[in-house]
Amino acid sequence: MQVHKHDAIIIGAGGAGLMAALYASKGGADVAVVSKLYPTRSHTGTAQGGIGAALGNLDEDKPIYHTYDTVKGGDYLTDQHAAKILAENAVDAVIELEHMGLPFDRTSEKRISQRRFGGHTRNFGEQLVRRACHAADRTGHMILQTLYQQCIKNEVSFFDEFQVVDMIVVDGVCAGVVAIELGTGEFHIFHGKASFFATGGWGRCWSVTSNAHSLTGDGAAIALRRGLPLEDMEFFQFHPTGIYRMGILITEGVRGEGGVLINSQGERFMERYAPNAKDLASRDVVSRAIYLETRAGRSIKNRGYVHLDVRPGTVNRYFAEEGRDRGDFIDDATVERKLPDILDFCRTYLGVDPVKEPMPVQPTAHYAMGGIPTNVDAEVIIDAAGNVMPGAYAAGETACVSVHGANRLGTNSLVDLVVFGRRGGMKVAEFVKGADWVPLPSDAGAEIRAEFDRIRGGSGSSRPGELRAKMQATMMDNIGVFRTEETLQQGISDLAELRERFHKDLQIDDKSRVFNTDLMEAWELGCLLDLADVTARAAFERKESRGAHSREDFKRRDDENWLAHSLVSHDGNLASPSYAVNFDKKVDLSLWEEEIRQGLPEDQQKFRPKERVY
Ligand SMILES: Cc1cc2nc3c(=O)[nH]c(=O)nc-3n(C[C@H](O)[C@H](O)[C@H](O)COP(=O)(O)OP(=O)(O)OC[C@H]3O[C@@H](n4cnc5c(N)ncnc54)[C@H](O)[C@@H]3O)c2cc1C
Numbered sequence: 081m082q083v084h085k086h087d088a089i090i091i092g093a094g095g096a097g098l099m100a101a102l103y104a105s106k107g108g109a110d111v112a113v114v115s116k117l118y119p120t121r122s123h124t125g126t127a128q129g130g131i132g133a134a135l136g137n138l139d140e141d142k143p144i145y146h147t148y149d150t151v152k153g154g155d156y157l158t159d160q161h162a163a164k165i166l167a168e169n170a171v172d173a174v175i176e177l178e179h180m181g182l183p184f185d186r187t188s189e190k191r192i193s194q195r196r197f198g199g200h201t202r203n204f205g206e207q208l209v210r211r212a213c214h215a216a217d218r219t220g221h222m223i224l225q226t227l228y229q230q231c232i233k234n235e236v237s238f239f240d241e242f243q244v245v246d247m248i249v250v251d252g253v254c255a256g257v258v259a260i261e262l263g264t265g266e267f268h269i270f271h272g273k274a275s276f277f278a279t280g281g282w283g284r285c286w287s288v289t290s291n292a293h294s295l296t297g298d299g300a301a302i303a304l305r306r307g308l309p310l311e312d313m314e315f316f317q318f319h320p321t322g323i324y325r326m327g328i329l330i331t332e333g334v335r336g337e338g339g340v341l342i343n344s345q346g347e348r349f350m351e352r353y354a355p356n357a358k359d360l361a362s363r364d365v366v367s368r369a370i371y372l373e374t375r376a377g378r379s380i381k382n383r384g385y386v387h388l389d390v391r392p393g394t395v396n397r398y399f400a401e402e403g404r405d406r407g408d409f410i411d412d413a414t415v416e417r418k419l420p421d422i423l424d425f426c427r428t429y430l431g432v433d434p435v436k437e438p439m440p441v442q443p444t445a446h447y448a449m450g451g452i453p454t455n456v457d458a459e460v461i462i463d464a465a466g467n468v469m470p471g472a473y474a475a476g477e478t479a480c481v482s483v484h485g486a487n488r489l490g491t492n493s494l495v496d497l498v499v500f501g502r503r504g505g506m507k508v509a510e511f512v513k514g515a516d517w518v519p520l521p522s523d524a525g526a527e528i529r530a531e532f533d534r535i536r537g538g539s540g541s542s543r544p545g546e547l548r549a550k551m552q553a554t555m556m557d558n559i560g561v562f563r564t565e566e567t568l569q570q571g572i573s574d575l576a577e578l579r580e581r582f583h584k585d586l587q588i589d590d591k592s593r594v595f596n597t598d599l600m601e602a603w604e605l606g607c608l609l610d611l612a613d614v615t616a617r618a619a620f621e622r623k624e625s626r627g628a629h630s631r632e633d634f635k636r637r638d639d640e641n642w643l644a645h646s647l648v649s650h651d652g653n654l655a656s657p658s659y660a661v662n663f664d665k666k667v668d669l670s671l672w673e674e675e676i677r678q679g680l681p682e683d684q685q686k687f688r689p690k691e692r693v694y
Contacts (some may be wrong), residue, residue, distance in 0.1 A: 082268045085114040086237065087512040089257055089272035090139020091244045094121030095220070095494060096476025097278030098227035099501025100458070100508065104274075105234040113236055114259055114270060116243040116294065119228050123280055123292045124497065127220025128331070128421075129197060130212030131498070132491035133170035133426060137191040138210045143167040145202050146211065147671070148686055150492060152156060153199045154189065154449075154485020155627035155637065157312070157645070159668035162456050162481045166492070169499040174213050177498065182226040184215050189246055197490045198332065198362065204686050212491045217421060220494060243600060244266065246528035247275060247472070248520065249306050253520040256461075257302075258525040260532075262600065265593030269525055276473040276504060277303065277460075283316075284604075285612045286445035286560065287552035288327040290319060299478045301607035303452045304614065305654065307550040308462060308469065309647040311480040311665065312450035313611070313617035314629045317488055318561050318610055320366035322444025324385040326429060330422055330441060334434075335359045337418055338410060339390035340398055341370070342438065343378040348398065349386075364487065364561075364628055367443040378468035380440065387438035390415060394438075434514060443561050447488050449628065450618075451480040453647065453665075458504025464664035471518070473508060475500040482645065485667075486627020490555050499593035528681045531654070535602050540585030544602040547578050547586075551605075551612055554578075559616050564632045568620040575613050576656075584654035610650075614659065620645045621661045644668055 090101045093115035096694050105111045113119070116514075134141040146167035151158045178184055178192060185193040194210040202209040215222040225546040231238075239259070248269070256271040279299030283291025304310055321330040335341075340359050343349050353369040354361035363524035374384045389395075396409045412435050416423065419434070426432045426439055452474040453461045460472035476497050483496055551574075558571035582605065590598035624638040646664040672687035682688065 081264065083271055083273045083520070084112065084239075084268060085155055086110050087272065088112070088274045088276060088508045089270045090278060091115075091257060091275045091479070092122070092278035092279060092280060092476070093117070093228070093238070094122035094124040094280055094476060094498035095223050095227065096501040097276070098224065098231055100276050100473070100505040101236045101677050102227060102234060103502050103505025104201055104508040105231070105236050107506055109509045109512045111236045112239060112270060112272075113231070114239045114244055115258070116241065116262070118222050118240050122224060124297060124494070125221045125224045125615060126292070127494055128217040130195065130214035130219050130491050131174060131223070131494035132197065132200060132211045132489070133174040133213055133495065134167060134211060135171060135174065135192060135194060135213065137187055138194050139202060139329060141209050141211055143171060145204065145209070146170065149199050149201055150483060150489055151485070151671070152160050152205070152688060153487055153489035154483070155483065155487055156639070156643065157482070157484030157626060157667055159482050160671040160687055161668045162382045162483045166458055166483045166495055166499050166692050169503070170495045172226060173495070173498040173502065176225060177223065180226050180230055182215065182222050184213055192663045199489045202362065212467075223494065223498070224341060244302070245532070245603065246525070247302050247306050248524050249469075250518050250521055252469060253518050254469055258528050261601070262595055265596060267525055267529060269520065271517075272469050272471070272519055273515045273517060274473055274508045276458070276475070276508060277478055278474070278477045278501065281448040281477040282611045283445045285450070285552065285555050285608050285615065287549070287556045288322055288325060288442055289445040290322055290327050290329040291445065296480070296604035296607050297611045298604065298607050299474065300451050301610045303460070303474075304610055304650060305652060307649065307652060308460060308472075309453060309649040310450060310614055311453040311645050311647055312482060312486075312618070313485045313615045313623050313648055314646060315449035315627055316445060316615065317363070317447040317628045318367040318443040319446040320363055320370060320443050321388055321441040322337060323425065323430060324440035324442050327444040328425055328429060329444065329446070330388065330425070330439065332360075334388060334390050334419060334422060337390060337415070338386055338395035340394065341366070341441075342387040342389050343373045344380050344382070345378055347378075349373050349378070364630065365448060367561045368630060370443055378665060385440045385442040388441045389438035390419070391436065391438065413519065413601065445560075446475055447493065449480070449482070449484040449486065449488055451478045454479045454481055454500075455505040456481060456500070456503065459507065464662065464666075471515070473504050475504045486629060523689055532599070532603065535586060535588065536591055536599055538586040538588065540581070540587045542581040542585045542587065543587060544586070544598075544605045547582055548605050548608070551575065551578050551609060555612055559612070559619055562632055563619050567621070568616055571616045572613070572620065575609065575616060579609050579613065579655070582606060614650070616650045617659045618648045618661055621663075637691065639691070644688060658671050
């Protein structure tokens with residue numbers, strides 16, 4: 081096996097990986113980025129909405145308000161100290177991106193333009209504020225391009241289309257990773273003082289998702305298999321309006337322009353669930369409503385979707401009912417002008433023209449709040465006490481700092497990438513200066529090679545495609561927007577059966593070595609199965625509703641018993657692991673504690689967890 085030696089190995093070339101690589105190299109480390117995709121194809125490139133930072137260019141804004149929104153949005157499971165760092169560092173991170181050349185949109189005074197987004201407020205919820213900085217609707221794309229150019233300038237080495245499949249842990253220290261070069265099928269060892277996981281999310285566990293095909297949670301699954309716990313896995317955000325079956329995101333802007341959700345009876349059902357905000361209620365509320373309509377047999381053609389109707393005739397009829405000014409009424413040209421990308425998606429992928437027909441939509445799995453636990457310097461932690469695994473780092477969607485708590489606020493993921501990618505990169509540069517090389521074990525890579533031989537050589541009757549479809553269906557039905565003890569048990573037993581077939585009865589069709597996507601997708605399915613399983617287990621144990629985790633049998637948030645992070649781990653037995661879930665990791669409530677120290681009366685304590693009724 082070829083061995084590559086670099087101070088720091090960064091796994092993943094999305095926003096988090098590139099920021100970490102840039103800062104580790106600026107700090108003097110010899111850095112290699114290993115990525116299964118060509119860097120600029122990473123999912124970060126699809127982010128449209130923007131990146132939140134309290135620049136205050138258009139409205140009065142302060143990092144403390146951003147901190148508050150982040151904590152409240154996370155339903156108080158957010159670690160408050162981490163949220164404060166996120167909000168404070170966001171300001172100079174965005175200005176730094178601008179100085180690197182990122183072409184943000186401008187205000188008339190030539191400052192970075194900002195726009196409104198759900199949950200962004202000033203003065204602790206008083207009023208909406210413009211905080212999301214954007215480059216047209218291509219903010220993520222611009223971040224990726226900018227950071228990639230900077231990494232090239234800083235002489236970071238790139239190993240594109242190398243897929244990491246295992247980590248090498250020697251006596252509790254991470255000594256590198258094992259990867260497969262996709263173009264040849266050869267195994268390579270990357271020996272590093274620091275290994276940094278920035279491999280993104282795992283929306284592909286569900287059948288309907290906004291996530292790219294590549295988002296199979298490889299990094300988190302590898303960490304889990306090597307004995308690391310995963311944090312807060314029960315929290316996965318569903319966005320209410322994905323294109324039916326494809327999951328491609330349809331922006332909230334459609335409803336912002338007057339679009340309404342309609343069930344099979346022709347009823348605007350959100351009037352029943354959220355009489356004030358109606359179709360513009362928060363993402364989790366709308367997602368739950370669509371699911372309830374489906375369960376009640378009122379989805380269109382009983383197929384689990386509803387209509388999102390933005391036809392001027394429909395919109396204007398509701399506007400008239402609400403007594404809206406005639407000046408607000410829309411026509412075909414308004415829809416064309418304001419929603420060009422959405423029209424384009426629907427016409428291209430669905431053959432549906434939203435000006436003439438309603439769009440079929442359903443909730444789509446969108447974002448992982450949980451992941452590999454880290455501290456605020458991206459060091460991977462191994463237990464509730466916060467002890468770290470030397471040499472292991474993580475940031476971005478695969479990590480859990482935790483700044484998103486139980487539910488991520490819009491535009492906060494991009495902030496998370498640049499803020500904690502940067503902090504992690506700096507920490508890595510410092511670490512590699514002092515750390516000794518850990519010698520590689522003589523059998524490094526042998527175990528994972530054997531696992532690939534097993535997958536390639538399997539002669540069973542189960543094809544990965546069938547198992548994947550079954551996993552995605554059970555995740556959607558049983559561990560989706562709503563959960564109950566019954567659905568979770570069903571999900572857990574379905575997953576156990578699929579796992580059994582994956583490990584004992586698998587067969588793939590392509591046995592070759594070069595660009596064997598059949599083989600790699602089979603291995604990725606194993607990662608998804610592991611993550612689906614831990615999601616189900618953690619969701620089963622958390623007997624309350626909080627943020628994106630909605631239990632019909634425990635409808636209230638219960639701070640007395642459940643204001644804690646979950647840590648789930650498995651015993652390393654791939655075929656039939658046993659799991660342990662604990663809730664020993666405390667939520668960092670430092671800002672609230674500070675308010676108490678200052679002697680603020682209860683009604684003035686902004687960061688005190690406030691009960692929310694579901
Ligand atoms: C459609 C969509 C729109 C979004 N819009 C917004 C928005 O407007 N604002 C916002 O804040 N957030 C948004 N998000 C969320 C946000 O974009 C993501 O959470 C974020 O970009 C993840 O970045 P990352 O660096 O963690 O990983 P990614 O950008 O997903 O990159 C993962 C990297 O890891 C590599 N990788 C994965 N597995 C392996 C492996 N085994 N070996 C080697 N390399 C590997 C991949 O090649 C890739 O380079 C959106 C998400 C989606 C899906």
